[in-house]
Amino acid sequence: MTNNDDVQKISRRKTLKAFASFFALLGGGAAGLQWLASQPLDGGIRGGIPQPLRQALDQNEKIFRPLYSPEHLVQEYPKSAAAAEPRVNGDVGLDEATFDAATWQLNVLKKNGNQVSFSLADLKKLPKVEVVHNFKCIEGWSQISWWGGARLADFLAHYGLHEEAQMNHLGLMTPDEGYYVGIDMPSALHPQTLLCYELNGQPLPPAHGYPLRLIIPVKYGVKSLKRIGTMYFDNERLPDYWTERGYDYYIGL
Ligand SMILES: Nc1nc2c(c(=O)[nH]1)N[C@H]1C(S)=C(S)[C@@H](COP(=O)(O)O)O[C@H]1N2
Numbered sequence: 293m294t295n296n297d298d299v300q301k302i303s304r305r306k307t308l309k310a311f312a313s314f315f316a317l318l319g320g321g322a323a324g325l326q327w328l329a330s331q332p333l334d335g336g337i338r339g340g341i342p343q344p345l346r347q348a349l350d351q352n353e354k355i356f357r358p359l360y361s362p363e364h365l366v367q368e369y370p371k372s373a374a375a376a377e378p379r380v381n382g383d384v385g386l387d388e389a390t391f392d393a394a395t396w397q398l399n400v401l402k403k404n405g406n407q408v409s410f411s412l413a414d415l416k417k418l419p420k421v422e423v424v425h426n427f428k429c430i431e432g433w434s435q436i437s438w439w440g441g442a443r444l445a446d447f448l449a450h451y452g453l454h455e456e457a458q459m460n461h462l463g464l465m466t467p468d469e470g471y472y473v474g475i476d477m478p479s480a481l482h483p484q485t486l487l488c489y490e491l492n493g494q495p496l497p498p499a500h501g502y503p504l505r506l507i508i509p510v511k512y513g514v515k516s517l518k519r520i521g522t523m524y525f526d527n528e529r530l531p532d533y534w535t536e537r538g539y540d541y542y543i544g545l
């Protein structure tokens with residue numbers, strides 16, 4: 293039997309221990325945060341976030357990537373379900389004052405260093421594919437939207453960009469170079485990924501990326517770059533506007 297004094301002593305010791313471990317944890321947490329802050333930034337094209345966080349994102353990517361394999365089609369809806377006046381989000385790289393639709397062309401930087409250019413008519417020669425999907429923005433909204441255009445995979449195949457299609461990443465940039473995305477090639481070649489020139493059966497409105505935008509339903513909206521100016525390729529990850537601001541590069545759905 294323990295008397296009252298003993299009980300008090302024991303509980304005081306327990307309290308002390310609890311405090312000690314609490315402060316140890318707190319100290320550990322603070323030290324951990326300090327450590328994280330002192331880690332080199334994962335700079336350059338992969339964005340300025342500490343490397344350990346980037347490593348965690350890369351780890352997530354390994355786990356979730358098989359869930360959105362290119363063979364897996366994103367759900368489609370009837371055209372009647374599509375928003376009549378789709379919301380506009382993001383206008384980086386869409387400065388209308390400096391943009392000249394009359395001289396626009398899609399520039400493609402080939403692997404051999406040459407540049408080839410395409411008109412909208414060149415894109416319309418390819419089979420028109422329509423996709424009605426639930427467009428999702430990372431900011432927390434989504435809407436069913438109806439797009440029309442050429443499959444990116446068809447474009448690369450038809451215009452002899454075979455070596456390019458075998459590279460690991462595709463990059464797109466607006467004509468003014470203000471917005472740019474990097475995309476892993478399997479997602480770029482996905483059958484629902486479009487070089488898109490129509491919304492609701494009409495030419496793309498300027499705010500939605502006239503004359504040509506990307507629609508990539510296997511990714512969040514950030515990757516669906518509006519107003520493509522230049523397309524390029526690399527075996528390494530390519531510059532990405534939102535990855536540089538801390539978002540995941542892969543950002544698949
Ligand atoms: N050029 C350009 N493309 C862009 C953006 C942007 O700011 N500039 N924002 C992206 C984001 S975050 C989203 S959600 C979609 C929105 O497309 P919408 O305006 O056609 O709905 O465009 C993407 N493409």
Ligand SMILES: [Mo]
Pocket residue numbers: 381382428429430431513514
């Ligand atoms: Mo978005």
